[in-house]
Amino acid sequence: MKKLFLTALLLGTFSLSYAQSDYYNDYRRSVSDINWQNVIVDLVLSKTQANQIYALNDRYSNYDSWNKVYVHNPDGWRNDRYSELERILGREKYLKFKNKYYKGQNPVAVYNRNKNNDKRYKHMAHKSKIHKKDLDKKHHH
Template sequence: MKKLLLTAFLIGTFSMSYAQSNYYNDYQRSITDINWQSVVADLLLSTTQANQINNLNSRYRDYNTWNKVYVVEPGRWRNDRYSELERILGREKYAQFKKRYYRGQNPVIVYNVSKNDYKKYRKQQDKYYKNQEKYYKKQNKHRGHGHDGDWD
């Protein structure tokens, strides 16, 4: 019985630390995926703003320092980081930042992709393509084409 409990505990601990490390990897990518020097130049940020962004980017230099803050709720890093970034940049420049570097999406959403989010996205995408197929078939019938608009 003790072996069973110990095994369950170790599996739970391993899976929790694995999930934590995925969040930390996303956190690291949120920093490394963007050239912050070009952000400073593109948005014409002040020296103070540039220094604040650099401090924000170097706040958690390793997994242990990050994990001390986010051990209970690891997904919270996204809201914390991007609300702080919005505070540093101001609303207008933050909107420009999102538009240029995240194609208008909220960065919190970009780094909040889970299996369920992906399934929901795929379902929406499949629905979109089915609607497009129906639309093109309908258009081809109205144009007098002899086929149903089959997709090649």
């Protein structure tokens, strides 16, 4: 019994830390998926704005530094990052940035959608529906 409990405890801890690292991976992609030099040229940003963007992109150089800030609110990075980007770029250039790099969508929502498309649990819903139908059939006969 004790062994089963420990396994459940370890699995719970693992799945929690796995989810946390998913958020971090989204954060890393938000930095690495975009060619920031192109953004700076496209939007005709000042040297100051360029430096602020590079500083923002370098803010969390590794998982630990990111996790210290977002351990209790792993999806908080999105609002923080994109409100900071909007502050650096200004409203008008931020809208141009969104249109070009996120097809006009709010980047916060784009990364939030990734979180909701988690494939790990999709098969469970399918199994539970099948199971429910089987149970219903048994009760009707």
